[in-house]
Amino acid sequence: MKKYIFLILFFLFSIYFGLFFGTKIYTIREIFNLSEIEKTIFLKIRIPRVLCAFIVGGGLSISGAVLQSILKNPLAESYTLGISGGASLGVTIGVIIGKVYSIPLFSFIGSLFSLFIILSISIIKKLSITSIILAGISLNFIFSSLVLFLISISSHEKIYSTLFFLFGDLSSFSEKILFYSGILIFICFIFLTLSGRIYDILSIDEEKAKSLGVNVNFEKNLTYFITCLISSLCVCLSGIIGFVGLIIPHIVRSLFTSIHKKVIPISFIFGGSFLIICDTISRIIIRPVEIPVGVITGFFGGIFFLTLLLKAERIW
Amino acid sequence: MVKIYEVKNLYFSYGKSQVLKGINTEIFKGEFVGIVGPNGSGKTTFLKILSKILFAEKGVVLYKGENIENIKNIEYAKEVGYLPSEIKFTFEIKVIDFLSFGFFPYTGRFGKENKELIEKVSEKLNIKTFLDKKITQLSEGERQRVCIGQILVQNPEIILLDEPTSHLDIGYQFQIMDILKDLNENGLTIISIFHDLNLASNYCSKIILFKNGEIYKQGNIEDVLTYQNIEEVYNTRVLVYKNPFTKKINVFGIPFYLLENKELSSE
Numbered sequence: 001m002k003k004y005i006f007l008i009l010f011f012l013f014s015i016y017f018g019l020f021f022g023t024k025i026y027t028i029r030e031i032f033n034l035s036e037i038e039k040t041i042f043l044k045i046r047i048p049r050v051l052c053a054f055i056v057g058g059g060l061s062i063s064g065a066v067l068q069s070i071l072k073n074p075l076a077e078s079y080t081l082g083i084s085g086g087a088s089l090g091v092t093i094g095v096i097i098g099k100v101y102s103i104p105l106f107s108f109i110g111s112l113f114s115l116f117i118i119l120s121i122s123i124i125k126k127l128s129i130t131s132i133i134l135a136g137i138s139l140n141f142i143f144s145s146l147v148l149f150l151i152s153i154s155s156h157e158k159i160y161s162t163l164f165f166l167f168g169d170l171s172s173f174s175e176k177i178l179f180y181s182g183i184l185i186f187i188c189f190i191f192l193t194l195s196g197r198i199y200d201i202l203s204i205d206e207e208k209a210k211s212l213g214v215n216v217n218f219e220k221n222l223t224y225f226i227t228c229l230i231s232s233l234c235v236c237l238s239g240i241i242g243f244v245g246l247i248i249p250h251i252v253r254s255l256f257t258s259i260h261k262k263v264i265p266i267s268f269i270f271g272g273s274f275l276i277i278c279d280t281i282s283r284i285i286i287r288p289v290e291i292p293v294g295v296i297t298g299f300f301g302g303i304f305f306l307t308l309l310l311k312a313e314r315i316w
Numbered sequence: 317m318v319k320i321y322e323v324k325n326l327y328f329s330y331g332k333s334q335v336l337k338g339i340n341t342e343i344f345k346g347e348f349v350g351i352v353g354p355n356g357s358g359k360t361t362f363l364k365i366l367s368k369i370l371f372a373e374k375g376v377v378l379y380k381g382e383n384i385e386n387i388k389n390i391e392y393a394k395e396v397g398y399l400p401s402e403i404k405f406t407f408e409i410k411v412i413d414f415l416s417f418g419f420f421p422y423t424g425r426f427g428k429e430n431k432e433l434i435e436k437v438s439e440k441l442n443i444k445t446f447l448d449k450k451i452t453q454l455s456e457g458e459r460q461r462v463c464i465g466q467i468l469v470q471n472p473e474i475i476l477l478d479e480p481t482s483h484l485d486i487g488y489q490f491q492i493m494d495i496l497k498d499l500n501e502n503g504l505t506i507i508s509i510f511h512d513l514n515l516a517s518n519y520c521s522k523i524i525l526f527k528n529g530e531i532y533k534q535g536n537i538e539d540v541l542t543y544q545n546i547e548e549v550y551n552t553r554v555l556v557y558k559n560p561f562t563k564k565i566n567v568f569g570i571p572f573y574l575l576e577n578k579e580l581s582s583e
Contacts, residue, residue: 207364
């Protein structure tokens, strides 16, 4: 029970921290006496940004949780599998081509393309799960190089903003994309939570899962499809943010439970809150300059993960 | 007797390696079938085909008269439970949560679970005291009881087991085998792979002896577990005799160095 109270307090704190802290720090009293400009900034910039951070953090976390389950590997997430890298290449192409609404589509195609390469290699070469992760990380580097190459040769005026995508950034998302992405990610979240028992079974043994009547190939492909969708939407909103999808499910399994009908919703809330806090720190740490949120998640996430690895007897 | 499985001319290969070469057998309701044979003789592959994890390359497996490949996995799982030789747990889950996996064939993705059955099964297998423990905290013997419990929650008619006692000490071996015997006497058909020929002899009603992807011999224990058959299949020397206490066939392997030194004869 205490753990769940902690979760609620962590969530409430993140909302407070994200809304009231930034380039300008507000007190609760000041919120009710804002000037028109400040009100606009608060309503049009700060609230959507907190919402965006929550959706991206939650989305990346649940993607990581289910990918770790189907691949039976605690290092699996959309970043380490190269899905985010493929999505970022798609976004860059989308930006060059132009239309805002085409960007999520290109991002999704990019993530599917990346997944297709990884799965094809793993099937043809019969790679182990660890080798799949290594191939995914290699693919990420290749996609990042391609993104940099496209940025270098492009004369498009918006292209320089995509440079931040490589580091993860929550300052330049489109509100239209946020609205539709939020709805889609929320639907995926509900579906994955309700499918929790499938991920419990898939996480133990594929043969056992088959003998229980689980259609293993269908469930794995469906999960890849959903995680590609979530990851590509997250990349559209914030660029590549590593570590969140890796570390949040790990913490949730260590602190709460390994049963997925709980792991998925807790990861969503915990991951969303975590990214709000990281984003807020990225805004205030060297005010008024903002640093990409990926720098914060990578730094703190990495330290935290290493600490856990050194302390824990087992991974979970 | 009701015929559960009818296997006709079954072939299977992993790439170029032909693992099963024309298997023919029949298994009837209520039998306790022991599958024995050397490593790599095709036992596990055969069991995986019976459990619908693998599919025949050639030939057919009929389950209650119907081609096994035409039966939906989820429907088959309501009647047949399978326990692999080893289950690797990626995450630490509680025993009660693992047991509830057995409900899946009935609930599917969204359905509601009937927790009362877990109570009954855990009482029957004496695992009630560790329902809230994490499965990785259990001893091998306790874990194996839990794995059998998970299959019982599935409420099957047939249980397929791949070396259910391979990691267990002698005490746990008999404990697990007694549980299986009791289940068999209560109507469950059991098909299990054994490396220990004596366990197979003590508990099974029928033995299928594999050699190089073929069935070398099948039938009742006295007919199959003879020293000639065992020596031929396992390429070793053995002493086979009827235990005067249990009245069951016992098999003793004779180490080659003793054979050379003391000129023992299998007869």
